[in-house]
Amino acid sequence: MEIEEKHNPNSHERLRPRDTPESWSELSHDLVISVFKRLSFANFRRAKSVCSSWHSSSRQCVPKNQTHWLVLFPEDNHSDNNSCTLFNLEEKDRLYRTQDLGLEFAKSFCMETYGSWLLMCNRMHNLYIVNLFTHERIDLPPVEAQHGVTKMERTLDDDVFRITSHNGKEYKGIRLRSPVLWIDEKTREYVVSWELRGLCVVYSRKGDASWNQIPETSSCCDMVYRDSKLYFLSLFGQFRIFDFSGEFPQQTFQCGVIVERFRLGIQLRQRSNSLSIVATKLVVTVTGEVLKVEKLWRSRSETWPFRVFKVYSSGFLKKHNLIYSLGDESMLLDQGITVLANDTDGFIKNSVYFSVSHGKDVHDIFLFNLETQKTELLHKFDCSSVQFPRARWFLPSFRLT
Template sequence: METLPNCDRWSELPMDLLRCVFERLSFVDFHRAKMVCSTWYLCSKQTLGPRYGSPLLIMSQEEGSYRLYNPEEDRVYEAKSNYRFLGSSGKWFLIVDSRSDLYILNVFSSERIRLPPLETVKSSLYKLERLGGDKGLFIEREATFSKGLCLATKDLRAVLWVDEKKRDYVVVWGFEACPYLRFWKKGDVRYREISTHGDVRYQSLNNMVLKGYSLYVQTEWSSIRHLVLSGRDIFEDVWTIYWPQMRTDVLFGTGVYKVSSYSNKMAVTTSGELLMVKTKAYESTSERHRMFHLYKRLDNKFIEVDSLGDEALFLDLGITVPADHTLGIEPNSIYFSCDEHFVHKRVSCIDICVYNLATKTIKRFPSLSNLKLKDAQWFLPS
């Protein structure tokens, strides 16, 4: 029998043998293997591999490690990382490392794109200064004042959009305690500031959606701003609309249930319509339930709707996508993971599930029940 090449010559393996190996790999292993070398990548293109584009979960554990979960395989993959994941677009994730530097990371190939330092902000009003070493602390000062606001990268919130074909990138970030947003596009050498128009301050940087160059952000007084970031030097305000605050105790069924957790999220449909989604977890002495309510923007108001049609809503991403049974994307369903992501001030309610709007039933994943999770996010690798 002919002996196999040495381990440093994996690229010389016979193509027929490689194809046999690739056909037996799981989804994640398949995409890891095709990054070994150019020969393996070419072989992956000639192989009928696992279905591409099925929903996946990235999960953060208490000790700081991460895992990937594929619901179709019902398999958890270990991932050693010191990164903190801020947002995702396809297989690309926006991450911050232990030095408080931002990167865009391909979660399968480990390809990284380094972004400018956080303090590289183009602004005539505010200055962001890094406070030494790996402390993850910054001071933001107004131009005319010596005192400033102390900020930490654990309070950093961000969204990401990647155009895979054009290799174009857009990033929007801000600190939880600071009402100012910054954005970056491919080719920029520094971040640009989004004006707050005087009295308009941002309520929570957890409630942002970025789809292409369109940014949707909720403000402190419950208005929603739609901005377009495609200009080279400026951004454009498209519209602002009011969204009322939600109650924390509501009637449910035949009695009053205590709301144990609730959230208020935005999403954008495939056709570009804005959705607001209220989700509440109810508890009584005998049961726990979760409900979702959808509201669609119509002119300058919101109307409640009861269906997504032949689309699925990924609430973590803030987008809807066409349903696809071959990829396990269920129609008229909401993919949900937790109320708020990476919130260190309180414990987030982790509840990984798929909610069917037509039947009002919830599908959960028992194999994840024993994992001590700090956070989880759905993402779509395609």
């Protein structure tokens, strides 16, 4: 009798609880949605193809978006240069392509990213923000519309600018350096900031018709914007924090931070096998600490080692302490942030992800492991014969529209 009961389908039916589904497709709608909300983008795509019921449930939620992707820009002479290719570290053998983003996009270059938004600059030096997935576009004020002591005008030749500083000195040409982008997904409130030819930092927010100049912010070394605060470091070691939570930005902190560029580079070359500093960056960690990161160059091995210093934490200047580990975090140097790293999101903890420029807006992405002190190319994109020399990190948002 016991053997017969094991093989009798009716006996299984009697033992099965009344509300237990016979197949995955019979799981309750609320339960499936709860599962979908916990999945990464890659697993979200796989799960929604299980059956028609799961596919229907997937339309009512979006995958979690805690993993940064790479957006890969084609070369200028590429035949299909109106779109971008997207790469997810969780799927090392798969690439995604965006829809056609338009002819102007093909003639623009990306200055910065935030979420799924790109800060773009076209050949006429007009700036705009565009969403990779929805194609929503926000035009920014003309770069010559400046509110402050530094004056700027566009000449009859639309590609030439004349700039007059506060002391009357004139410059020709424009340099948009240290770009910053932040935007709220729901309200579309935004902050865009950049340095104007080494003279001052300018910013624009939603509703502004011009760029507002921040006094005494010349010679910018680097800037990072996080949690309504702009962190500014000058080439001469002035470290400042501006709070953007009010109607006007207010300086809340100022101190001196060592910025050793050419002087330290000479010292290092004399005693460390031609090791020199090539860049100094600010990075804000997951916990809100501010790091100063020196990108070095060792000519003999042709590698880029890094030195990381903790300089600020919770309203206090930290001693210029050299740190050797990021713990469970990874650093995205170009974005000026750290992210938590684990075995499932594709990031390697205690590592620095950085780009190397080979010309205007042309980058390769590398990984430097602080523990092993080794540098390697992030990914060779073996799944495609097409080369993508321009790449930037972004945090995708898959909100339904």
